[in-house]
Amino acid sequence: MTHPGIESIGRTITEAVNDGEIQFQAIKAVQEKFSPDAATMIMDLTVEAEAFGCSINLSDREIPSVAGRLVGDQESVEELKIPSLERARVPQYLKAARLTVEHIGDKPVFAGCIGPFSLAGRLFGLTEIMTSIFIEPETIRLLLEKCSMFLLSYVREMKRIGTNGILMAEPAAGLLSAEMCDNFSSIYIKRIVYDVQARDFLFVLHNCGNTGHVTQSMVSTGAGGLHLGNRLNLVEALKRIPDNILVFGNIDPVSVFRLGTPEFVFGVTSELLKQTSGHRNFIISSGCDIPPDSPVENIEAFFRAVKLFDSRH
Numbered sequence: 001m002t003h004p005g006i007e008s009i010g011r012t013i014t015e016a017v018n019d020g021e022i023q024f025q026a027i028k029a030v031q032e033k034f035s036p037d038a039a040t041m042i043m044d045l046t047v048e049a050e051a052f053g054c055s056i057n058l059s060d061r062e063i064p065s066v067a068g069r070l071v072g073d074q075e076s077v078e079e080l081k082i083p084s085l086e087r088a089r090v091p092q093y094l095k096a097a098r099l100t101v102e103h104i105g106d107k108p109v110f111a112g113c114i115g116p117f118s119l120a121g122r123l124f125g126l127t128e129i130m131t132s133i134f135i136e137p138e139t140i141r142l143l144l145e146k147c148s149m150f151l152l153s154y155v156r157e158m159k160r161i162g163t164n165g166i167l168m169a170e171p172a173a174g175l176l177s178a179e180m181c182d183n184f185s186s187i188y189i190k191r192i193v194y195d196v197q198a199r200d201f202l203f204v205l206h207n208c209g210n211t212g213h214v215t216q217s218m219v220s221t222g223a224g225g226l227h228l229g230n231r232l233n234l235v236e237a238l239k240r241i242p243d244n245i246l247v248f249g250n251i252d253p254v255s256v257f258r259l260g261t262p263e264f265v266f267g268v269t270s271e272l273l274k275q276t277s278g279h280r281n282f283i284i285s286s287g288c289d290i291p292p293d294s295p296v297e298n299i300e301a302f303f304r305a306v307k308l309f310d311s312r313h
Contacts, residue, residue: 002042003292004299005030012060013292017044020095027100031107033296034303038164039104041097041112043289045169048114048150049122051087052080061292069125074139080123082150085157094157101162108165110204111158115170117185119147126172133184140184148188155196165202167227168192171288173217174209174231181217189221197224204248208288212237219245230255230287234272238279247279250287251302257286258294262301269305277313 005026006016016023027039046064050056055067071077085094097111114122120143121129133140155166173185189205197203205218208229215237218226226241228234228249241247251257256268269284276282284306290299 001030001034001036001286001290001299002026002040003290004033004294004296007292008033008296013063014058014060016042017047017058017064018089018092020092020099023092023096024099024103027096028103031104034299036107036303037283038108038110039100040110040167041093041100043112043167043169044093045114045118045122045171047089047093048119048147048154051083051085051090051150052119052123053083054122063289063292066122069128070123071143072124072128074136074142077124077139077143077146080143080146082146085153090154094161097158097163098161108202109163110165110167110202111155111161111163112167112169113151113154113158115168115173115185115205115207116144116147116151116188117176118170118172119151120144121172123147126175130175133180144184144188148191152192152195155192159196159201164200165204165225166196167204167206168223169206169208171207171209171229173214174207174211174229176214178214178217181214182220186217186221189223193222197222202246204246206288215240227285228287235275238276238282241281243279243281246281246283248283248285251285253286253288253290253294257298257302258291260298262295262297265298265301266305269302270309273306273309 008029009025011022016026046056046066049066054070057065057067071080100109173181193203203223204225204227205223206227212232225246230250230252234250256265
């Protein structure tokens with residue numbers, strides 16, 4: 001919910017994604033206004049790509065986006081350097097995490113990062129990588145190795161700072177078949193999970209592109225939590241996910257939070273809570289990042305529905 005926080009403190013998206021202090025103030029504002037069960041960092045899937053060298057489009061009213069490809073063949077992938085954590089805006093995101101840990105000590109703090117296949121798609125071009133995994137798979141595997149090495153160092157640093165977990169966003173893997181997801185996403189995520197996940201550090205894997213076809217691939221990573229988008233039937237997914245894995249989701253951030261009415265939000269939230277009441281490993285959430293300009297009244301209706309449900313159960 002970082003975007004509602006940015007708006008509530010009168011700052012722009014451009015300011016928040018360039019300044020760790022402003023991002024922290026936005027996170028703090030969300031905590032003070034809505035009191036969610038955890039503090040989460042902004043979901044910006046361009047930070048890591050920019051560190052590698054991609055150009056970024058910034059806007060005061062829209063989330064950042066990558067402008068153009070950085071690599072496109074085996075030679076350019078081989079020459080690609082794994083960046084340090086001092087590159088581009090990475091230090092500002094580490095600063096935001098550090099400030100959040102220091103000032104919000106009564107709740108879990110979750111850092112955020114992109115997933116390896118989604119990062120590779122931004123560096124190589126998403127359309128191009130979907131073709132190249134068949135034509136030149138070894139080139140893509142080399143790119144994924146480099147992406148994974150950088151992400152591992154990033155997540156390790158977030159853990160060292162004192163965050164309680166990481167929310168890794170891997171939406172592009174939803175475009176893959178189950179087998180391809182195993183081979184070009186989950187196998188790389190599994191290594192990171194094995195390295196960082198611990199009793200005091202939860203790894204949550206987010207994939208809002210999953211329609212249900214890669215759920216088991218997500219499970220195979222060993223992540224302690226799965227954050228699922230609104231494109232799949234959550235009730236059915238819960239039946240196939242082991243109950244020792246936390247499952248988060250999956251209220252539609254656009255049609256419900258952004259475009260709905262408070263009454264509609266309240267009804268949808270209440271119904272999902274009712275349908276999932278038999279699953280103790282379920283934590284209700286939006287299916288993805290709350291978009292800019294989402295009505296505050298809709299967010300308040302979501303929390304009101306949750307509070308009422310909790311009071312009755």
